[in-house]
Amino acid sequence: MKYTRSRIVGEVVLFETFKGDVNEIAELSKALASHKALTVKPEFHVHVSGSIDTTRLSKALKAVQNINKDVEKKVDEFTQWSTEIAKLAKRNIDIGLLKELNSLGPKCLKEILALNSLTNEKFDEYCELYREKEKLSFEQFNMI
Structure with a gap:
């Protein structure tokens, strides 16, 4: 499976171009869902009061959720495309x-x-x- 590095959002590197079969893309989606495929390194800033900067953590978590949704959407589109082009190939x-x-x-x-x-x-x-x-x-x- 091939990945093309696309951009960095916060501390998360996004990959948007996938080349591989449906099973590989589905495995990637599952890995993203369990966050095993991502390296998210949010920096925690301790303020004078001793509290954790939850804004950066929240942004990183939202980025992970957005990546997961995007990959799931692409897997769904690829699966539907694969099914539909197979139907088309059976026609004249x-x-x-x-x-x-x-x-x-x-x-x-x-x-x-x-x-x-x-x-x-x-x-x-x-x-x-x-x-x-x-x-x-x-x-x-x-x-x-």
Whole structure:
């Protein structure tokens, strides 16, 4: 599994790009839920009165909760995308269109859901239009 370092919020390093299969991402989500995958080092400041600076601790805990929610959302989106693109692949789809949608990943989930909701007749019309667009693009490219 690959991670791309994204940014630092407080004392928490966030990773936002995940490349791996669904099981690896689910394991990461579980690890984040149990806080084993994070190194959170909030600094406690002792004031003259002897109390702990709870503001920094509260911010760090909120950051951890936000990370967990974000990862869970991405896992859910990836799982749904994977299921929906598998449904799409079972239909009479142009292989070029399927490859294009597959390469876009979960960010094209809305388009895949829309295609899956089409009747067979409308779906075939869409695929025919896609093939025509590809043909015109190929012809235009070869004219240059």
